[in-house]
Amino acid sequence: MTPVLQIEDLRVDFHTSDRRVIPAVAGVSLAVHPGEIVAVVGESGSGKSVTAMSVLGLLPPNAVATGSIRLAGREVLGADERELSAVRGETAAMVFQDPFGALDPVFTVGYQIREVLRRHRPQMSAAERRERAVELLRLVEMPDPEQRVAAYPHQLSGGQAQRVVIAMALACDPQLLIADEPTTALDVTVQRDILDVLRSLRDRTGMGVLFITHDMGVVADIADRVVVMRGGAVQEDQPVVDLFDRPSAAYTRELLAAVPRLTAEARPERPATAPVLEVAGLDVVYRRRGHVVRAVEGVDLTVAEGRMLALVGESGSGKSTIGRAVVGLVKASAGRIAVDGVETTTASRQALREVRRRVGFVFQNPGGALNPRWSVGDAIAEPLRVHGGLRGAALDARVRELLDAVHLPGDWRGRFPHELSGGQRQRISIARAIALEPRLLIADEPTSALDVSVQATVLELLRRLQRELSFACLFISHDLAVVDALADEIAVMHRGRIVERGDRRRVLSAPEQEYTRRLLDAAPVPDPRAQAARRAA
Template sequence: MPEGGLAGATRAPAEGVAGTEPAALLDIRSLRVRFAGSAGYAVDGVSLRVYPGEIVAIVGESGSGKSVTALATLGLLPADAEVSGSIRVGGTEVVDAAPALLNMVRGRVAAMVFQDPVAALDPVATIEHQIGAVLRRHRPTLGAEERRARVIELLELVGIPEATRRARDYPHRFSGGQLQRIVIALALAAEPELLLADEPTTALDVTIQQEILELLRTLNSRLGTAIAIITHDMGVVADLARRVIVLRSGRIVETAPVHRLFTAPAEPYTRELLAAVPDGTDPAPPLPEDGEAPVLEVRDLRVNYRTRFARTPDVVRDISFTISPGETLGMVGESGSGKSSIGRSLLGLAPLTGGTVRIAGRELASVSRAEQRRIRAGIGMVFQSPSGSLNPRQSIGESIAEPLRVARHLREHSGVRGSAAIRAEVATLLEQVRLPAAWSGRYPHELSGGQRQRVGIARALALRPQLLIADEPTSALDVSVQAEILDLLREIQAERRLACLFISHDLFVVQSLCHSVLVLRGGRIIERGPTDRVLREPQDPYTRALVLSAPLPDPDAQALRRERWLEQRASA
């Protein structure tokens, strides 16, 4: 790349000798990684190559070895990792390489974009200082003014507005999407030939995700940067990748061009993985028949986190909806739209500062606080993180039993009294979520993510609620586990005739599960209706933007959707 800067710079794809393929930028052979205290290998005999100018997706479920392989590539594994085999990055062997040699490879030949941009950036250093530190290491001949100019060029390249001014800001002044762009700029600072992107869009809203994917595509076409993207999102794979490597339990099970993998996967595991991905083609469930009184009635709801020292705007304004027995209402929108605040306010975990809420016909504001607690005992809550919502020091049986023991009025609500009856109820709840009753003595760390979420659902059902609130209950799960949890929620709702408020940013999950949907933006409802109508024929421009930003797990269909997305973005 020219010393003068990034504008207009391109890196021509490497050419091999006539009739031969170019040398691989990344050449991994027979890689094995094992951690101290572990009987098995986290990576077991992986061999793969990434070539100049290529975009490769590495996919698989949690524990498949995706991230361990990427970390091994740059020598970033912890000290207790035993690594064997060969990893050549730009022709340099990095297995057992000296720190000085690794530092030459990192940044200059290959760089990494991590999943969590907040954790990747120093909160007490400006963006200019952090990118400048990389330039000082890898471009020591640059003067202070040249270095600042390069920082601004990098920020402009990744789409940060007002880059000259914003370069002096700290990370907390940027949105999540902007932080991910800054992390990409940081990775590009030393002009690497290869970017390793580890779940770079997982924590982002779909509209921001699509912008980041478009940025990566532009970097590849404009600079010739090769990209290896690690993801569990098959829509992202269909949108961006040209070749796909599928890992399972530390081993490669299939490698194929992206179109062939989606249309004719060779391995049963790949077929199972693709079959579990919701793709928006299944019709939404029909609305339950009218006639029953709603379980939940919300009128003109307002939520405000005001303090004694400052007046703040409402985070939720004028929200009204009802949910009937057997109905699942989806609530979608980007971060900050007010989705979770609504769910938390119904449980008394966020300040309900206006409007009325009726649960099973009883208005919360008209009864005492003790009676409010009894009424709210009829609401079950399933949280986003199955790990964070369970006490690691309690067995799963104790976690499920806790709401049954917490107070006498809750026991009266559930109809369960006495230790023996509670143990029997815990066993029944475990069996209802398809876990063995004998597992009640196990601890959360002994269970998989999907099994922990089943425990969370069992606990939410402990007090026999009429209303279930599920706040992003599948976003932390692999696609196959996600499908199992969605099937479980359908079965439980059918058995118990539960009303369900399902909060999610995943439009395909909402379409497969929810009878009707609300679209929120800025704390207000901007569109509502039957799920099929809203998501297939959206009326509001914002809803249309949301739908077009959700990548389809089909390369051809996604190419058409991306064209429409680009047209809408240009017109906007």
């Protein structure tokens, strides 16, 4: 069978303004056949996305690519813009990681789908384009497609927005779909739905799929074949079952060993200690244009010194809202929040300032949390200057100490965020969060965007720092395997309420609520045989 995509000896170099040449892809060869899902995996910087961008000619101007890329037998590497425009959308289409970044916020989703059709299918009438837009939304299993076609992107959830992007990619029946981390930021139930949609589309249309990811559970769930990349080169290329059973490359074995697995195994209990965070009857209500949205309703929780409580649930369940309410970034509508005995909902401005000094916050996106104009040293030093009053040599010594605590060289304090990888930026965020030796650390999805080996490093860092500093930790996540690796207790949230709470092992091995069981069933396991059996069941 002729491959729909054939890449041979692809090499991509980036030429910098100071005349340096940085190799990004070094001799990659791979193929995707009709009806086949090929997963490309590897750490950040391995060349996965650069390889994918090369297929559709989406590389920046300073990139030089050589080798061969054939789409449906047609050579596209080196093609001009007119030839590439004929290929994009028609022969191959792409789905990106961030659906909201791919959609125009000022137009309805129906209009944006129709624009794709108008460009590539000019013979279609306006009525036919409207009908096709609804048909495409139905094809990707969008609820109420006739109504959703008139919605704007901000009115959709993350999973619904990703379905719209997939619908746009499928508008002209491409033979190849390139999906670049399409489920990374989605919770487990929405991720499962998107994977179901892609598998169903492959089965119905026979298109090939090049699926780029760092999630080995997703690989086990959806891939037929796996290409492992490192440093711009292919380490191995095997059928999915063979790769998990008998990985031939040492790097693949390292990747698989770093994948967190949900085992709910027993581990030594941390001793009971005094509560640091107490939340009672918390309500958070948003009022917008006459609409009342209850984001959080009647939430009670406690986090003790040296212990970690994980808040889990789907997107929109209210997890992050609770974390933001604790530090005053969101105003509580009712209820009580106390940090170290100080009630933040009624405290004076001076008392709130003192409380915030005792709370560290690690955000999901370290790139967005760090000021791009500040060096690493400036970012870590700021809370020490503002709240700790440190200056001069004492400040410099403390910054070095914190960099050492997160296993980064002290001389990196002069670097800027854009010069660091995602995992390194997250370590800087953690160093900044613990700078004042907080009594409470709130970690909001701190590892969801990181590849597995970097994630393992960051998780071990959090474990070690909590042992050393004994802070209480509110850990917000949708990754149950990560929660299993870190947490002492778990609180499961659904539609603003805590529906189940208890010891980590009990909640994960014997959940009482149907919603918790549904979350556990939706989480893919990094074992293709076990995942196939779960799907069959």
